[in-house]
Amino acid sequence: MRIEWRNGIVYLPALLAVLALKQHYSTASVEALRWILAPTAAFVAAVRGAPFVFEAHAGYVSRELHFVIAESCAGINFMIVVFCASIVAYTRYARTNPQRLLLLFGGLSFSYLAAIAANSIRILIALPLHLNAVSWGWWTPGRIHRLEGTVVYLTVLCLLFISSRWVVMRCVNQP
Numbered sequence: 001m002r003i004e005w006r007n008g009i010v011y012l013p014a015l016l017a018v019l020a021l022k023q024h025y026s027t028a029s030v031e032a033l034r035w036i037l038a039p040t041a042a043f044v045a046a047v048r049g050a051p052f053v054f055e056a057h058a059g060y061v062s063r064e065l066h067f068v069i070a071e072s073c074a075g076i077n078f079m080i081v082v083f084c085a086s087i088v089a090y091t092r093y094a095r096t097n098p099q100r101l102l103l104l105f106g107g108l109s110f111s112y113l114a115a116i117a118a119n120s121i122r123i124l125i126a127l128p129l130h131l132n133a134v135s136w137g138w139w140t141p142g143r144i145h146r147l148e149g150t151v152v153y154l155t156v157l158c159l160l161f162i163s164s165r166w167v168v169m170r171c172v173n174q175p
Contacts, residue, residue, distance in 0.1 A: 010100045014087045017108060018080050025076040030059045033074045036115060041069050043120040048127065067130060069123060078153050079115035082160060083107050089161070090168055110164075118156040122149050 030037065034054070041052040041060035052060035052069060059070035086107035094100040125148055128134075134144055 039116050040119045044123050075115040075119040079111045082114045083111035122152040
């Protein structure tokens with residue numbers, strides 16, 4: 001794959017957006033992450049039927065489920081991976097600057113929604129594991145939680161790539 005200079009209109013702002021997100025996430029409190037935690041908590045609450053209430057300095061808490069959606073559940077790193085993958089994979093299909101800018105903002109919006117979806121799935125799977133204190137010898141609840149997160153994120157990333165590639169290829173091949 002060849003990187004073309006005319007795509008700098010996408011790559012430079014994308015890099016700045018990634019750096020800004022990483023900086024924000026590295027210092028953000030749970031209050032500063034409500035923009036991504038609130039929709040995740042709302043989705044999980046709707047599916048599970050158990051309310052999650054925001055508590056300052058803690059996150060979204062479900063007393064019924066004994067579970068907290070905290071800063072570490074924000075999925076900002078996953079959002080960054082999806083955003084970077086969409087920019088790198090699809091910038092070459094954008095022929096004009098307005099298309100490149102649409103890709104930039106569309107990729108950012110898409111990655112935000114993908115992060116909320118992936119985090120919601122991860123939490124919905126983690127809840128029964130947490131409630132039942134699942135562990136197997138060396139596989140502590142913390143290790144199982146990390147493994148489950150890795151599997152969910154990788155699976156969602158692959159599904160997003162396959163589906164978005166299908167959409168892009170259909171749009172590019174249209175007369």
